Amino acid sequence: MSADNPTRAGDYRASVLLPLPLSGAYDYKLTLPAKRGAIVTAPLGPRQSLGVVWGSAEGGVAEAKLKLAEPLDGAPHLPGSLCDFIDWVAQYTLTLPGMVLAMALRSRQAFEPETMRTAYISGNGVPAKMTPARQRVLDTAKDGLARSVPQLAEEANVTPAVVRGLVDCGALQAIELPEFDPYRPPDPDFDVPKLNTEQALAAEVMRGAVRGRRFGVSLLDGITGSGKTETYFEAVAEALREGRQTLILLPEIALTVQFLDRFAARFGVRPAEWHSDLSPRERRRVYRAVMSGEAKIVVGARSALFLPFADLGLIVVDEEHEQAYKQEDGAIYHARDMAVVRARFAQCPVILASATPSLESYVNAKNGRYAHLTLTNRHGAAELPEVRLIDLREDRGDPGTFLSPTLRENIARTVAAGEQAMLFLNRRGYAPLTLCEACGHKLVCRQCSAWLVEHRYRKRLVCHHCGYETGLPPACPQCGTEGKFIACGPGVERVAEEFKALFPDARMAIASSDTMGGPAEMQAAIRAMQKREIDVLIGTQIVAKGHHFPQLTLVGVVDADLGGSDGDLRARERTFQLLHQVSGRAGRAEKPGLVLLQTRNPKDAVMQALTASDRDAFYEQERKYREIIHAPPFGRLAALILSGHDGEAVREAGRVLAKTAPSARGIKVWGPTPAFYALLRGQTRERLLVQTEKSIDIQAYLRTWLKDATIPKSVRLVVDVDPVSFF
Template identity: 85%
Template structure:
């Protein structure tokens, strides 16, 4: 396809290449009755149906004129901004994803392009009812301010039934008016509540505001200890962008983090921002998408998919908790939202702020070497101080058999509860027990679709696979040796910790926070609010409680198993363990009262544990940096994974061998594998992996394209490429 004229934004007025949001490598040729411009959204016939498409560039010219189908611009001629079109191209090129699949992420709300429908509301008219009851009078008094309201709104505000309102409509006392389909998003007020910043915060805010004013690309790493006020500091940069009339995108790794964040945003700016995440209804998505495209939504807080929204004038991108693995999209188009946020900001010509108390090693190295501006916040804000961290050696300090809370941790819980303060117990394992096995023969209960243990969820009386969702009841006899009632739960999950806690502290108000026990973000937010209101004394949770939350009365954090996850067998295992434990420790002592963190471990001399108790993050990071540099691992080298999968195991293994044999020989490139994936069976499919490691200067995408184009693989084998993998499962 001929490259489009990006400077003029114009293409041939009769023919154009239209990219469809489908797994397609190229745009299709269509004819248009109007001059086409890149980004213009059209209705394009495709077989027996019509699809939404986007004018992407000039027509390839391989289709004769009589055979061309006509694409029709949508009403109002909406268009994706040029920067978003360029971003889609860049992501597709970098991740080796079909451009149509990436475009689909930018067209998440198809209804947003439909004509807006009017809402009917009512204001006070000249008519009067024959009988003016007190209820009717209340409605008329409510409507006297001239604001248009719907029937339910009038009924609620006047404390009457909808029938009373409709009676006033029938007699002309209330008259209809047409309103737009959606209420406008209120504009954040950058001067609503000016915070008092300390010296370090003020300096960091000054640097970020200067970057916003300059309207040019640059990356800042806002690197502050937990509780140092990173959010309040980058809010000042957001306020500057709003003053300049530009838009702001703030990315959060978890929807569950939004409740406190939105409250803090409203306290600073007077209104809540627009939200974008998977929990929105289709109508809400349509409203936000349109408001972003028009520029009405000035600040958007969202999950990683918000990167693909059609911002009219993006002036600042902020990635909070930038180290989080949740920013990696593992299905469909595989990308890392932190890295792509930097790319989106570069394309838009605006600054990007990466914020974290435990930055990714990649961002840390970029800041240390001067590629990123390094903005440090070294102390907690106000009177708060960092918590004391102590290790509990489980080899010497153990409770009764079958218990998981050591005597020292139990004693600290008792002291905290008696003082009227709050505590948190952290264990990054959902359910009751991660493994169920037969005591007679040792048979382990595994998923029928995956090579993973079934996790017992005792509250639901089910065994569940956390990878494919398969679930079943606990069998009465072992399928291997047929012994009756011989199954036993091995290891703790949060439900088992809850059971033990209740036995020890039956009168204490306690709750579990995990994705299994919470029905969704709304329930999680209710639990967070209950903790804030001190309706909960102890919160037992997985990693969803480990970051972003601020509980002023929380003074004790107990980590039930600090060793969990420290030896996952990939290069980032130690880094992730340190980040997670550091973040959960940071929940303690965030207000005036000092905090204490107790970490139960069987390996107290491990470098991660020693760095945590010494509060010496940088020494740990420097050690990890040297290891990565020696091994040419990221960020000093590049990695890409090739994952093969299919229902025919022999075909998958054969495809792995073919790929290994056809790998082009190249300097500074190593190919490892094939080898069975960590989960060699997942959702009923056999999985094999190959890993490509190159020096940093190598164009790894070009190498992969050449390699995969030359390989002839079975059609029943799926090939997925993960550039810059963060997990090795």
């Protein structure tokens, strides 16, 4: 059944998809005809479930056996384009469609009847006795805005009892209001920036795409500090003028801190937000406002792709290269790629923005599949920072230290000049490995094949994969020797300890997911950095991108080699992107910036490309390498991961599965082999990898292979189409 054609009048049957891991939609009776996307309550066994009318009834079920599905009050519905998108995602990712639908029905409370709230405005009554406190309340209420008792008390600086006394005498009048205040519409002309020539040309292309109300992909490819955000804001402004909605995806909640401030400065109000840190009530408010079209702009994490936009006119994927856009559990998908598909179903343009695009997007732009909009100059007077290598084989400090003499000297010079510095190490905690000096025994997670990471501030050893933590044992569990544990390698806490010993008077802060309790604490640290209340920020990748600190002139990368050769075909690309992004934090205003990369491999192609500021040469090298080995974007991959508590059952399931793989031209099946983390959360893991030529329908091959596969109930099989990591 199409999005526009109702079930036949008088038939009152339809297939209803439930947000559950079921094989497909079920037939139900309806009290009224309903279009595809209509939300209903449907009985399933002894309980009621939300469901969505998905199409015409399949038939084959006797009338007497059909159960009745009831439409919800107000007849809410998912847009047809979202229903089509859900079907597509399910087919592409080999996920049960009900599991994908569940992502679109994240806020069940949003479909409950709206409640009202009581607020107060000025009334006709006069208090018998006027006091200064009462007068302040009445003066506050003169503007005619309706407020609750707590709001009036806070604004007038009185107790709630004073306000209630004015209510009792009729000086304040109660009125009933909707549960949520309406979103103030952003103003596309609130503070229009002055763009340079490159920005203006790119902005006009994107505005034209929005006005044309047609699908198309633009790669906004600009160096760090070139003003990509200000440029794509002009496309957002055009969508507002067209009366349509915009979705802006960010890879991490931490990046929203400065972004929301910049958005408010440009459009006069903050946008609606959608991410995992929202309370259920806030989720309900945003979901309703998106469905009704009231929320014109939504800034969100990857799950925002499944919100029911009433009239989606633009999608922006900021930092499109980020691995955080990959959903690794449940329905496994890549939000960047799915954003392109969502835009195609909505017939609207999509903008991918990055200073270091993914190789897939870079090749699509070079081949003309995407519009390639480039920004080659930093905004205003700012220039790209100078990048230098520090060869740790020659420029070494004392044993057990991690900041080279050259880096120390430059930190001292920067702090003395009243400027700011950033030290970057993409490793949380104090030390990544703790071992016994007597026998060499390494402390490993009891549930994972991963080292326990020491977090000295918390006095705990933590597994960063399953969350298991414990204290440092008094004696080695292998040899029994006491007091012989040593910390090997640095984490940000250890770098901070060394820094504090060298610069005791400098104001320092650590920024990592371990030290920041959530977005509020991250926001406080960023604001402190902007106000120059911090001299040196020591952090992991959460400080590497998206932040603008005008006084930051020095960036020191403690270990530039970390992550560059971990057996992943994208390892070099990710290392280059991360180091390029963190380098881009330096020198974003008038003062020149300097980036120092500590490395033991200065001749590596990544290091050479960074020092030469020759990104495209590195990309071309990676492109040729991928093309030779038929790896994405010149071939396709799918991973099959088997896991379970019975290791031998998992390994045997892998061997059996590999033997049943159909032979086909242009397709190779590798494995099974132990996954990178062969033990994770107490489960043994085996991996098979399917590699095909780009023209082959890898999903069809996988369906043919897996439809008759026999997997023991004790073993779980997960399929990851287009994997981005290989842990």
